[in-house]
Amino acid sequence: MGHHPVEDSNNSNNRPFEEIINARFSRRRLLTGTASAATVSVLGAFGLAACGDSSSGGSGEAPVDTGGLTVSPENLGFRAVPTSLEDRVVLPEGYRADVLFAKGDPLISGLAPFRNDGTDVDYDNRSGDEHDGMHFFGLNGSGQYDATVSDRGILVLNHENLEDNTLHETATAKQDAIDANDLVSLKRIVDREMNGHGVSCVEVRKTDGKWAVVLDSPYNRRLTIFTEMELKGPVAGADFVRTRLSPDGRKRFGTMNNCANGYTPWGTYLAAEENWYAYFAALSPAEIGALSPKEQAWVARYGIGAAWAYRQWDLVPGDQYARFSIAATGATATDDFRNEANAHGYITEVDPFRPAQKPRVRTAFGRFSHEGAWVAPAKAGQPVVIYSGDDSRREYMYKFVSTAPWDPADENAGLVAGDKYLDEGTLYVAVFNEDGTGQWKALTIDNPELAGTQSYQLDDTTSLDYDFQTQAEVLASARLAADVVGATPMDRPEWAAVNPLNGDVYLTLTNGNADNRPADDLDGANPRAVNSNGHIIRWKENSANHAATTFEWDIFLFGSSADADADYNVSGLTQDNEFSSPDGLYIDPRGVLWLQTDDGSSGIRSTTNNQMLVAIPGSVGDGESVTVTTSDGTTQASIDTLVGQSAEAVQLKRFLVGPRGCEITGITMTADARSLFVNIQHPGENGTAEEFNRDDSTWPASSGDATAVGEADNRPRSATIVIYREDGGELAV
Numbered sequence: 180m181g182h183h184p185v186e187d188s189n190n191s192n193n194r195p196f197e198e199i200i201n202a203r204f205s206r207r208r209l210l211t212g213t214a215s216a217a218t219v220s221v222l223g224a225f226g227l228a229a230c231g232d233s234s235s236g237g238s239g240e241a242p243v244d245t246g247g248l249t250v251s252p253e254n255l256g257f258r259a260v261p262t263s264l265e266d267r268v269v270l271p272e273g274y275r276a277d278v279l280f281a282k283g284d285p286l287i288s289g290l291a292p293f294r295n296d297g298t299d300v301d302y303d304n305r306s307g308d309e310h311d312g313m314h315f316f317g318l319n320g321s322g323q324y325d326a327t328v329s330d331r332g333i334l335v336l337n338h339e340n341l342e343d344n345t346l347h348e349t350a351t352a353k354q355d356a357i358d359a360n361d362l363v364s365l366k367r368i369v370d371r372e373m374n375g376h377g378v379s380c381v382e383v384r385k386t387d388g389k390w391a392v393v394l395d396s397p398y399n400r401r402l403t404i405f406t407e408m409e410l411k412g413p414v415a416g417a418d419f420v421r422t423r424l425s426p427d428g429r430k431r432f433g434t435m436n437n438c439a440n441g442y443t444p445w446g447t448y449l450a451a452e453e454n455w456y457a458y459f460a461a462l463s464p465a466e467i468g469a470l471s472p473k474e475q476a477w478v479a480r481y482g483i484g485a486a487w488a489y490r491q492w493d494l495v496p497g498d499q500y501a502r503f504s505i506a507a508t509g510a511t512a513t514d515d516f517r518n519e520a521n522a523h524g525y526i527t528e529v530d531p532f533r534p535a536q537k538p539r540v541r542t543a544f545g546r547f548s549h550e551g552a553w554v555a556p557a558k559a560g561q562p563v564v565i566y567s568g569d570d571s572r573r574e575y576m577y578k579f580v581s582t583a584p585w586d587p588a589d590e591n592a593g594l595v596a597g598d599k600y601l602d603e604g605t606l607y608v609a610v611f612n613e614d615g616t617g618q619w620k621a622l623t624i625d626n627p628e629l630a631g632t633q634s635y636q637l638d639d640t641t642s643l644d645y646d647f648q649t650q651a652e653v654l655a656s657a658r659l660a661a662d663v664v665g666a667t668p669m670d671r672p673e674w675a676a677v678n679p680l681n682g683d684v685y686l687t688l689t690n691g692n693a694d695n696r697p698a699d700d701l702d703g704a705n706p707r708a709v710n711s712n713g714h715i716i717r718w719k720e721n722s723a724n725h726a727a728t729t730f731e732w733d734i735f736l737f738g739s740s741a742d743a744d745a746d747y748n749v750s751g752l753t754q755d756n757e758f759s760s761p762d763g764l765y766i767d768p769r770g771v772l773w774l775q776t777d778d779g780s781s782g783i784r785s786t787t788n789n790q791m792l793v794a795i796p797g798s799v800g801d802g803e804s805v806t807v808t809t810s811d812g813t814t815q816a817s818i819d820t821l822v823g824q825s826a827e828a829v830q831l832k833r834f835l836v837g838p839r840g841c842e843i844t845g846i847t848m849t850a851d852a853r854s855l856f857v858n859i860q861h862p863g864e865n866g867t868a869e870e871f872n873r874d875d876s877t878w879p880a881s882s883g884d885a886t887a888v889g890e891a892d893n894r895p896r897s898a899t900i901v902i903y904r905e906d907g908g909e910l911a912v
Contacts, residue, residue, distance in 0.1 A: 189480075189573035189658070189668055248852050251680055251770040252912040255793055259755035259832040262787030266876050268859070268885040269836040273905050276885035279383065279390055279856070280334070281898035282308050286381060286392075286399040295894050297348030300367060302374035303401050306381075307338030308346060310858035310897045312440030312551055314448055315847040316531050318382065318398075323591050324446030324532055329849035330385040333398050333531040334856065335448040336845060336899060337437035340488075341375050342861050345894040357494060366495045373404040373492065376435045378450050380531050390854065390901045400534050402450075404433030405499060407537055410522060412602040414542035417651040418512070420522045424498050426513045431522045431540055432499065436488075439551025439674050439763070439845075441526075441565060445589050445596035448529040449541075451549035453570055455523040456481045457488030460504045469507060473645035476635040480658050481546075482571075483520050521655055526552050526567070528601065530593040539594055541601045544579050545622065545657030553675045555682070555725040557585040563600045564725035568672025568686060569658070575666040576609040576675075576686060577657070578619060580726045606654060607728070608666040615821060617718060617730040620664040622657060624650040628664045635659060670710060674764040676772070682723040683799050685735060687761040689713045689777065709811050711781045712738030712759040715774070717823070719799040733799055733821040736761075736831065740783050746808045749822055756831040758792055759783040765846040771911055772796045773834075775843040775857075789843045791835040791857065793911050797824050834911065835902075838878035838888075840864040840895070852909040855902040859885070863895035 257271035268276050283293035284306045293299055302308075313336030317328030344350050347368060356365040382396035393399070408431045414420060420428040434450055435458055441449035461484030467475060478484065483505070493504035502516040509515035524546035529538045544552065550570040557563055563581040568574075581604040589596040607619035620628070624647060634642045647653050653660050671689045678685070690713040715735040721727035739748040741757040752758065759782075763775030774792045778784045802823040808815065823829070837843050837859050845858030863876030877889030878896075885900040904910055 189571075189662070248769050249909055249912045250768075252795060254912075255771075255795065255830050255832055256912045257793075257832070257834065260834065260836060262754070262757075262790075262833075263836040264786070264788060264839065265836075266839045266862075266878050266888045268838060268878075268900060270886060270902065271834060274902060274910075275905055276857075276900045276902045277389065278879045278883045278885050279899045279901045280306055280310075280336075280379070280381060280392055281879060282306050282310075282896040284392065285394065286379070286401065288394045295345075295896065297346065297352070297894075300371055302371060303403055303405075305401075306379055307377055307401065307403070308341045308375040308897055309339045309860050310899055311337040311339040311438055311845050311860060312451070313337065313845045313847055313856060313858060313899065314440060314442040315383075315849060315856055316442070316446060316448070317850060318532075322532065327850050329851040329853065332383060332849070333380055334383050334847075334899070335378060335380050335440075335529065335531050336858065337378055337440055337450055338376055339436055339438050339453070339860070341372055342864065342895075342897070343372075345863075345896070346371065346375060353491070357491065362496065369490070369492050369495050369500065372490060373433070374401070375403075376433075376437075377401060377403040377406065378434065378437060378448070378527075378529060380448075380529070380534070385854065388903070388907070398531060398534060402434060402529065402538060404435050406433050408432065408434070408527065409537050409539045410542065411539045411598065412525075412542035412544075412654075413649075414522075414525075414546075414651045414655055415540075417649070417655070419518050419652075419655065421512050422502065422516050422518050422522070423509075423513055424502060424516075425522070428518075428522075432502070434527045434538070434540075435523070437527075438549075438570065441552030441554055443528075443554055443597065443600075444557040444563070444585065444587075445592050445600075446530075446532060447593060447597055448531055449552040449554075449565075450527040450529060450538075451551045451567065452524055452527070453548045453550060454488055456483045456520065456548070457485040458490060458492070458503060459484050459520050460489055460491075460493055460506070461486060462506060466506050472643045475637075476643040476645050476659060477521070477656060479637055479643070480635055480656075480662075481520075481524070521546075524549070526601075528594060528597045532591075533593055536594055539597060541597065542651075542654055543602055543604055543606065545577060545606045545654045547574065547577070547657050550673045551675065553677060555677045555684075556679055557587075559587055560584045561724070562604070562726045566675045566677070566684060566686075568669070568675060570671055570673050570689075572671055573668035574658070574672060575661045576669055576672045577661075578607050578609075578725075580605050580607065606657065608657075608661040608664065610665060611667040611732060615731055615733070617732050619728045619730075620661075620666065621728075622653055622660045622664070624653050626664065629653060629660055633659065633663050635662070670713070673762050674775075676764045676766040677725075678766045678770060678772075678796060678798075679768055680770040681719075681798050682725065683717050683719050683796070684725075685715055685717045685764055685766065685772070685796070687713065687715050687764050687774075689762050690738075690760045690781075712740070712778075712783070713761050714738055715761055715764070717796075717799055731799055733802060733823055735796065735823045736794075736826060736829070737822070740781075749805060749807060750831075751825045751827060752831075753826070756792055756826050756833055757783060758790065758833075762842070763791075763844045763846055765848075766796070767848050767852060768850070769852060769909075769912070770795070772829075773846055774831075775846065777842045777844065787836060788839055789837050789841055790833055791837075791843050791846075792831055793834045794826075794829040794831040796829055799823075838862045838895075839876040841876075841878075845899070848910070853903065853907065855910050856899055857902060858897065858899050860897050861895075862897070 438453035762777035
């Protein structure tokens with residue numbers, strides 16, 4: 180996440196989702212009896228359910244133990260907050276929020292006070308920058324994971340990226356050091372950047388109704404771009420991941436650009452690498468020409484060496500820095516770092532409860548721009564299923580299905596359980612059919628569709644031929660393999676969530692622009708041209724079995740301004756719930772849906788800061804077929820699609836508005852539904868050294884009150900906040 184150029188390297192001719200929507204059978208025809216018997220047979224699995232239906236009798240899901248919580252509430256118990264351009268967190272009446280863990284906050288005692296002036300150097304013992312996906316792991320008195328504990332836990336969170344203009348003393352500090360060949364200063368600056376990325380594990384406790392970080396806890400630690408990790412799964416040991424620092428291809432250092440996350444039933448954290456490909460120095464034309472066609476296809480299809488995030492770390496002497504230059508400079512691959520990028524772009528598993536254990540890189544999930552890794556509710560005797568979107572334009576939705584069936588005896592087994600469930604399994608990619616059904620295609624070496632010579636269309640005149648020799652190559656080339664099997668290009672698949680009450684899976688599709696959303700060439704999961712406000716799609720797996728290879732889908736909500744016409748404002752949004760660029764998504768154990776926005780440029784951004792909304796979702800198929808007339812200004816198209824209930828019917832309400840320039844991202848809740856952790860990322864984004872932000876943000880305040888404005892001259896900081904109801908009750912209901 181964060182606001183950055185969006186990589187677009189999908190030149191396949193796979194059928195755009197708009198064409199699928201446009202060709203889809205009208206549900207109104209079905210209900211009026213004009214559809215064929217074959218159509219009724221195909222679509223009959225769309226069981227219609229009322230909004231808020233808590234029955235699981237027809238879902239196939241096991242009953243959910245909700246510990247006395249208000250399950251599938253009939254109504255939301257707060258009044259929607261208004262839009263806001265203030266430099267503070269705005270909440271409903273009766274709620275409060277504290278700043279819990281901000282950029283630069285220490286994990287251990289004895290550190291110098293955080294100066295926040297660009298001179299701090301010890302981020303390996305402090306919170307990193309740009310807080311993103313996170314999870315709260317309940318911690319019992321025996322030091323074990325206990326999902327029922329609500330007053331003590333380990334909070335694990337990603338640090339996606341950096342706000343350079345508030346991280347360093349001046350905006351030109353790094354370039355000044357490079358120009359002066361001042362390698363001492365450059366190393367200090369680069370170390371700050373590399374340690375500002377990664378993951379934080381921090382113990383937190385609630386005492387007298389207030390949460391606080393436990394300094395010096397044995398669970399506190401930072402994982403940074405220097406942290407040694409084990410490469411696991413089919414890719415581990417492959418020739419194409421061997422480097423000078425990892426001659427056997429079984430070791431990797433660090434994790435970067437971690438966006439969203441996941442957590443496992445055995446008490447571990449899953450960090451997802453998103454824009455990893457852009458941290459490497461671009462190859463020259465001659466260096467690219469020296470690669471094999473297959474290697475050239477990898478570089479092109481993943482956008483490796485994209486200039487917009489290259490940080491020049493390789494200019495610092497030493498292998499830990501040189502690895503960000505992937506040119507072939509030595510006699511063999513183990514003499515240089517030509518293969519370094521091939522070890523990134525997977526999911527990293529972290530055990531919060533065993534700090535001495537090295538994190539493990541799970542390559543069986545495939546290599547792409549993982550937005551997150553969302554685990555479906557585990558059932559004894561059935562595979563573990565994990566969903567992951569590829570957050571780039573025209574990319575795909577994937578899921579991993581473990582070979583081993585879940586055994587509840589593995590709860591608290593940590594990374595040993597990860598070895599069992601995450602290193603062997605099948606990676607699938609989604610195909611959305613025009614009849615309202617969908618199919619998961621296996622990305623395996625024995626899939627006949629992947630046999631023989633394939634071709635990647637580099638541009639209008641050049642194609643690159645390649646083949647898949649091993650399962651490791653299929654996984655490291657997941658995007659290319661997905662192209663071949665005809666996966667459906669989506670519009671920036673970001674966060675997903677599984678409804679624990681009925682098993683429906685939700686996915687945010689953040690937005691599209693004029694380049695990939697013209698009316699005559701739509702290529703994402705959306706029936707609207709120039710879809711600047713995004714929407715949310717959802718599906719129900721066959722027989723409510725998350726390991727199934729078929730599903731049915733519809734569109735849950737469309738983002739829009741309240742004053743847009745009905746052809747665009749399909750979900751009927753009002754001033755109380757208009758939103759744009761849906762991104763973060765969470766469905767809590769009660770079945771309440773929380774939606775976060777990352778709106779960087781739409782018209783809604785001019786009237787409100789980014790926000791978080793709440794809804795009570797229904798189920799797939801609970802809406803109707805509509806015809807959307809859409810235009811990009813020159814071309815008009817009429818498109819049929821099936822949508823869910825209106826925003827009014829699902830009670831969509833604005834719950835929170837953040838400070839100026841921020842993105843709302845990352846969300847997790849305690850088991851008692853009385854404490855909600857949320858991240859405020861990059862307040863005052865895109866500032867300068869002289870004027871720290873375009874929106875004049877100085878958030879957060881030193882008082883720790885998230886709803887207060889900051890003090891003058893403060894540099895804004897990303898931070899985790901915790902939200903409570905003042906009367907101590909459950910949140911939102």
